Amino acid sequence: xxxxxxxxxxxxxxxxxxxxxxxxxxxxxxxxxxxxxxxxxxxxxxxxxxxxxxxxxxxxxxxxxxxxxxxxxxxxxxxxxxxxxxxxxxxxxxxxxxxxxxxxxxxxxxxxxxxxxxxxxxxxxxxxxxxxxxxxxxxxxxxxxxxxxxxxxxxxxxxxxxxxxxxxxxxxxxxxxxxxxxxxxxxxxxxxxxxxxxxxxxxxxxxxxxxxxxxxxxxxxxxxxxxxxxxxxxxxxxxxxxxxxxxxxxxxxxxxxxxxxxxxxxxxxxxxxxxxxxxxxxxxxxxxxxxxxxxxxxxxxxxxxxxxxxxxxxxxxxxxxxxxxxxxxxxxxxxxxxxxxxxxxxxxxxxxxxxxxxxxxxxxxxxxxxxxxxxxxxxxxxxxxxxxxxxxxxxxxxxxxxxxxxxxxxxxxxxxxxxxxxxxxxxxxxxxxxxxxxx
Numbered sequence: 001x002x003x004x005x006x007x008x009x010x011x012x013x014x015x016x017x018x019x020x021x022x023x024x025x026x027x028x029x030x031x032x033x034x035x036x037x038x039x040x041x042x043x044x045x046x047x048x049x050x051x052x053x054x055x056x057x058x059x060x061x062x063x064x065x066x067x068x069x070x071x072x073x074x075x076x077x078x079x080x081x082x083x084x085x086x087x088x089x090x091x092x093x094x095x096x097x098x099x100x101x102x103x104x105x106x107x108x109x110x111x112x113x114x115x116x117x118x119x120x121x122x123x124x125x126x127x128x129x130x131x132x133x134x135x136x137x138x139x140x141x142x143x144x145x146x147x148x149x150x151x152x153x154x155x156x157x158x159x160x161x162x163x164x165x166x167x168x169x170x171x172x173x174x175x176x177x178x179x180x181x182x183x184x185x186x187x188x189x190x191x192x193x194x195x196x197x198x199x200x201x202x203x204x205x206x207x208x209x210x211x212x213x214x215x216x217x218x219x220x221x222x223x224x225x226x227x228x229x230x231x232x233x234x235x236x237x238x239x240x241x242x243x244x245x246x247x248x249x250x251x252x253x254x255x256x257x258x259x260x261x262x263x264x265x266x267x268x269x270x271x272x273x274x275x276x277x278x279x280x281x282x283x284x285x286x287x288x289x290x291x292x293x294x295x296x297x298x299x300x301x302x303x304x305x306x307x308x309x310x311x312x313x314x315x316x317x318x319x320x321x322x323x324x325x326x327x328x329x330x331x332x333x334x335x336x337x338x339x340x341x342x343x344x345x346x347x348x349x350x351x352x353x354x355x356x357x358x359x360x361x362x363x364x365x366x367x368x369x370x371x372x373x374x375x376x377x378x379x380x381x382x383x384x385x386x387x388x389x390x391x392x393x394x395x396x397x398x399x400x401x402x403x404x405x406x407x408x409x410x411x412x413x414x415x416x417x418x419x420x421x422x423x424x425x426x427x428x429x430x431x432x433x434x435x436x437x438x439x
Contacts, residue, residue, distance in 0.1 A: 006244035009252060015239050016232065016256035018186060021263065022112070022307055023119045024229030025193075026282040026300075027361045028264055029271025031225035033279050036213035037272060041265045044226055048261035050401060051230040054377035055253055061377075061384040062237055073241035076234065077101040080376065083384040090383065104371045105234055106315040110347050111364030115228075116308050117166075117351035118360050121158035123284055123297045128152050130289045138199075138290040156352045163348050169309050170316070170340045181306050189303035192296045196283060197267065199293065200274040208273055220411035221362045221419070227408065228365025229264055232257075233373045234314060281358030316340060359420050366412025374405030 007015065032040030058076065065082040066074045074082065080097035084090040090097075127134075129152050172178055214222070240249040271283045280286050284300060287293035320339050327335050354360050378398030382390065 006242050007239070008244060009248055012239050012243050012249070012252045013256050014186070016235065016252060017259065018182075018307075018310075019235035019239070020230070020232035020256070020260045021189070021193075023115050023282065023304060024225070024231075024361065024365075025264060025267060026119075026196075026284055027225050027358060028229055028268035029275065029279045029283050030281055030358050031222045031229075032268040032272040033210075033277070034214050034218035034225070035222040037208070037210045037269070038212040039214065040222065040272070041269050043222065044265045044268060045261065047226050047230055048257065048264065050404070051227075051233070051373055052253065052257045052261075054373055054401065055233050055236045055257070056250070057377040057381045058233060058236055059240055059249065059253070061380045062240075064384055074237065076105065076237055076372075076376075079237070079384075080380055083380050086386045087383050101372070101376060102318050104368045104376075106318055108231060108234065108364065108368040108372055109311050109314040110343070110350075111360075111368055112311045113308055113344075113347040114351040114354075115357070115360050115364060116304050116311070117159050117162065117348055118155070118355055118357045119282060119304055120162055120301050121155040121351075121355070122282065122357055123301050125152060125155050125158050126285060127294050127297055130294070134289045134291055134294050136291055138288055138292055155355050159348055159351055159355070163345065165305070166308060166348070167341050167344050169305070170312050170344055171337060172309060175310065175313055178306065178309055182310065185303040185306035188299045192300040192303070193263075193267075195292065195296050196287070197270070199287060200267070200270045200283070204270070204273045205276075210272065210276055217415065220366070220408070220415040221358070223370075223408040224362030224365035224412035224416055225358070226264075226365070227369045227373055227412075228361050230260075231365065231369035231373045232260070233377070281356070281361070285357075312340075312343070315343065319343070354420055356420060356423055359416050359423070362412060363416040363420070366409055366416055370405045370409040370412070374408070375402045378402045 028044070032044075034040070035043050058079065061083060062074045062079045065079055066072065069082055071078075077098035080101045081094045084094040084097040236253070239252075240246050243249055243252075267283070271286075272279055275283070275286045278286065284297045287296060316339075320336055323339060324332050324336050351360070354363070378401045382395060382398055
């Protein structure tokens with residue numbers, strides 16, 4: 001290993017933070033509202049501990065299996081494949097382990113991309129509509145909401161406007177060309193977050209009479225949003241594999257995820273305490289109409305725009321190379337670009353179908369993040385150490401974690417889909433009634 005080049009401790013820590021902090025963080029105040037002011041932060045802490053434990057399990061299994069098959073590093077999918085080869089009756093189906101993990105990675109990452117479309121359109125729409133009355137004074141209005149003064153297009157039309165920009169962005173052949181922009185995006189998002197914290201902390205209204213425990217029916221929505229925010233497990237193995245000294249990765253994981261969990265709990269709680277019942281799908285939608293906070297929205301949107309390319313990279317790397325390998329050399333570039341375009345149009349179409357930020361976040365979290373972050377890692381440990389004599393206690397703990405993930409997946413998906421249908425129904429009725437009034 002002497003001359004191994006790779007990322008340093010600090011660089012890996014920054015990448016880990018970047019992989020975990022995105023739109024999920026801004027949706028957490030609403031998640032805390034769904035769980036309650038006391039139960040929400042406690043549940044976030046519990047979920048943080050379980051998520052980090054599952055990341056640790058994945059790294060541990062990857063080490064164990066890569067030593068066994070004499071490979072320097074494994075991807076998440078390969079770890080599942082070699083793990084299943086350990087169990088005699090699963091050996092024939094081990095390829096399916098890899099395919100299943102890759103499928104969920106694709107669903108999760110494309111789900112993130114859908115969320116980014118909705119996030120951008122909601123925030124930019126709000127800035128445009130309030131532009132006429134945006135002032136330099138940041139005094140609050142009565143409901144802590146940005147006042148909408150000039151109704152403009154539907155948010156779905158904004159998504160279509162962003163589509164060409166996203167398509168051009170994913171044509172970037174190598175992520176290293178985006179590195180300078182990514183650095184700017186990180187700085188911009190950090191500055192925006194500091195301003196959001198400052199505003200929320202200085203505008204908490206006392207006395208705080210918010211429910212300590214939310215409605216049971218809303219708790220699955222909390223689960224979906226929280227697991228969406230904690231779903232950084234996809235970046236864990238790639239980061240460890242690229243480290244100069246992989247043996248110090250555990251420390252990176254604990255330090256990084258402690259910072260992430262602290263940020264999640266603090267912003268979720270403070271944001272809910274500040275805006276109470278009025279909290280939006282993203283806390284940025286509650287900021288007042290003054291240029292400072294409108295700039296925060298736009299800057300965060302820029303950060304999310306650049307992050308889109310990084311999130312898109314994972315499904316593109318899984319889906320595109322096998323197809324490109326089948327065409328002749330002169331068509332390779334054309335097919336590559338065509339597939340990228342189709343994937344971006346697909347994510348945009350999904351976002352247009354469900355333009356509800358909070359519900360899209362909850363749905364993506366419940367459907368795919370729960371599998372990658374909670375259900376698969378404990379199963380992987382059971383199969384990877386199948387012949388090493390795992391203690392019954394460890395097996396029971398793993399089964400319990402996977403069950404929590406499964407229950408969250410079922411209830412979270414059901415409630416999110418139910419709410420999406422209900423909201424669409426309401427919107428449809430509103431449209432019909434307004435068109436009837438116009439006639």
